Amino acid sequence: MTINHHLDDATILAYAAGTLDPAISIVVASHIAWCPECRAEVRRAERLGGELVDGLDGELVSENCRERTFASLGTAALHRLPVKTAHPGREELPYPLQRLLGPRGLEALNWKKKVPGISIADIPVSGGKSVLKVMSLAPGIAMPVHGHRGEEITMILKGAYSDEMGRFARGDVADLDEDVEHKPVVEQGETCICLIAEEAPARFKSIFARLLQPYFGI
Amino acid sequence: MVENVGSSPSSGEREHLEHLLKQVAAKRDRECFAALFDYFAPRIKSFMMRKGVSAELAEDLVQETMVAVWTKAALYSAEKGTVSTWIFTIARNRRIDRARRESSAHFTDIDDFDAASDDPASDERLNRAQEDGYVARALAQIPAEQREILILSYVEDVPQSEIAARLKMPLGTVKSRMRLAYKRLKKLLEKVN
């Protein structure tokens, strides 16, 4: 897997700072699980956080808090080493998404056929203003031109599509500015599965409504 | 009890913090843990309170973070960053997980699936730069409006969309300022190396 489309620096910074919505964090974490370059960037951005914490003026901590902390050391279970994936990038789903979905993965979801060739499943994630979903696109399907209003980030889990910005394949992310318009065409031969987080759709604002508008004339 | 700390530690102090953490990992040394507690607890409390958390909850999070430092000490490796960076990530994850208590989406830390750094050489370089306080100095060198956005994001935990609303500017401008600030920082760091 060669990754050609990466996360925006602003997204990396927000992820390291911990200010992204849960749904968006999952897409970001999924990309960095497969992308060593963005992983190194996140580490760099986290260092900035460490530096900022070092520079803070301290708040007086109560004796009670200190005592409680020391009292719980004896019973705290030691943390074991994290399990390293045997073949990062070769598993079907990136670790953060797999962990969220459980062993049945994408099959556990409630897929809905929207129009011929396009199926969508919501992934419930509570908290935040963004929603998470996966979209399955049949080989060769062309989507209507659409823009991206509000925060939206897409990761390709399988297959590939091409648009004005290039070819997006497994592992790539489309972390686009709001004002970009594009017209993706899915490659022949393989179904394309995308993981998408977007700001909770206002009326007709969701990517799906926007995509479906030309079909239904709404 | 430590109060009113604030200036970044010197490289000697950073080495000392690393030494303390290694003693905790290797020997379960409570005195070394106490010294770490005295350095970090007030900063973590302040970090949490700057995010709008009550003093009481901030102390709960101090406790959770410091207990995690105790249980995870053996997982720390210097090539991932300084002790301060490592503890910042623990504190950040605790706060997020607390906020998402009912949620299925726990914050995925890189360490969950990445035991060691991918690029030790360049990481080492940045780490050294940080140890010597270059990051702090580089931060002081970027334009105030870019620094403001970084601090709002990291320290005060304000989402980018809200920074945009607060500063009455489009989200795109906030993002491009963040990008600019980050680029400048990286360039300043490359220069000193």
Ligand SMILES: [Zn+2]
């Ligand atoms: Zn990447």
